[in-house]
Amino acid sequence: MTEGDKPRTSLRVAVLGCGSVGSQVVRLLQEQAGDLAARVGVPVELVGVAVRRLDAAREVEVAAGLLTTDAAGLVARDDVDLVVEVIGGIEPARSLILSALENGASVVTANKALLAEDGPTLFEAAAKADRDLYYEAAVAGAIPILRPLRESLAGDRVTRVLGIVNGTTNFILDKMDSSGAGFTEALEEAQDLGYAEADPTADVEGFDAAAKAAILASLAFHSRVTAADVHREGISEVTAADVQSARDMGCVVKLLAICELRPTENGDDAVAVRVHPAMIPRSHPLASVREAYNAVFVESQAAGQLMFYGPGAGGAPTASAVLGDLVTVARNRLGDTRGAGESAYADRAVLPMGETRTRYHVAIDVDDKAGVLAAVALAFAEQGVSIQTVRQEGRGAEAQLVVVSHEATDAQLSATVEHLRGMDMVREVTSVMRVEGEQE
Ligand SMILES: NC(=O)c1ccc[n+]([C@@H]2O[C@H](COP(=O)([O-])OP(=O)(O)OC[C@H]3O[C@@H](n4cnc5c(N)ncnc54)[C@H](O)[C@@H]3O)[C@@H](O)[C@H]2O)c1
């Protein structure tokens, strides 16, 4: 309770960035000041807000004396105890966080891109400074998922994390599923409604989800996993035909972040981390996640299956997660302690995508004549891929075969599809998608 010999009478917060999330953080700090003081034990006082332009329109009223364009100067002040970084991106966010920690402040950030690219540098700086670095808002916005992984499940062995962690792509895929729309039409609707940005690349091509997958895998498996370790495929190639094919199988297409422990030949566990569109059965809990909602499904040895669901984005929901962290780090400062730091002791290797085991759904337009089914089955067999189901639909001289495989390595499955594409009797491979959500 002391700072030097004097009891603390308040904790002082600097907020960096006053955009969608920052403005809601500032609003909550101002509106809930009384409750926050009661929960922390002393008032949590806003002492500065770093912005890019002093005269910009803002969603919250901030006293002019609190605004500054000098973020570096704000984090270097010696009366700042807690820093909230909600600028986003790599620089200057990284330098500002490092400077805040060096200067003795605890840090709360929502910056998934930075954590997934260079988390270890930040965690080491926090450990060296003996300060907290909390980031619940970085994955799945308001949904408490990082704290459950870091604290509630710290005594269990997490084996798998399956997440819908990007609201924009879930909205688009949900539209495609419910209306039969194609990708472009569904994207336009998402943009009109303000879910997707004018440049939707980070969401649609899976970069945002891949950053979140790296953060989830690092915490779940006590290892360092960065965005570069994540196999990433977006949803821009998903067609209305893929979505219909999924419907025909009782499945729905979702962009999944999949983090798994996989046994290796030498008896260790390795980490497999990937983001790609996949078919999941409509009976799976993740299938019912509609519109722009997020959900994370966790499997662990003792707890079994857990599901975390809620709004994964938006200024106020994300600010809720930031404020939750802020209260925790404030209490820690007051108690002269810090929460658990990085846990990377297991140091597991990351499996290359080719060695990851999965299942495939393949729809193939073929000539409807004797021997075709056998030839197609042989293409799978030659790669050592076992077939689970085959469905055939006649269409005059042509037929469509829909094959669902058992689990095989991704390398075996993609070699099979390549072989099918080269066969004379195969007119077109119309849909290839991984199938998830069922244990073999
Ligand atoms: N918006 C969401 O739903 C959401 C959800 C989860 C996490 N996040 C994360 O929260 C962070 C902020 O996102 P956002 O949506 O609020 O972004 P935003 O673009 O609305 O806000 C960022 C603000 O930072 C300001 N800024 C940029 N450089 C600055 C500098 N050098 N000094 C001071 N201010 C500066 C910008 O002017 C802008 O107002 C990002 O890391 C993002 O990934 C956002």
Ligand SMILES: N[C@@H](CCO)C(=O)O
């Ligand atoms: N663009 C992200 C925001 C939260 O990271 C989404 O669509 O989920």
Ligand code: NA
């Ligand atoms: Na969260």
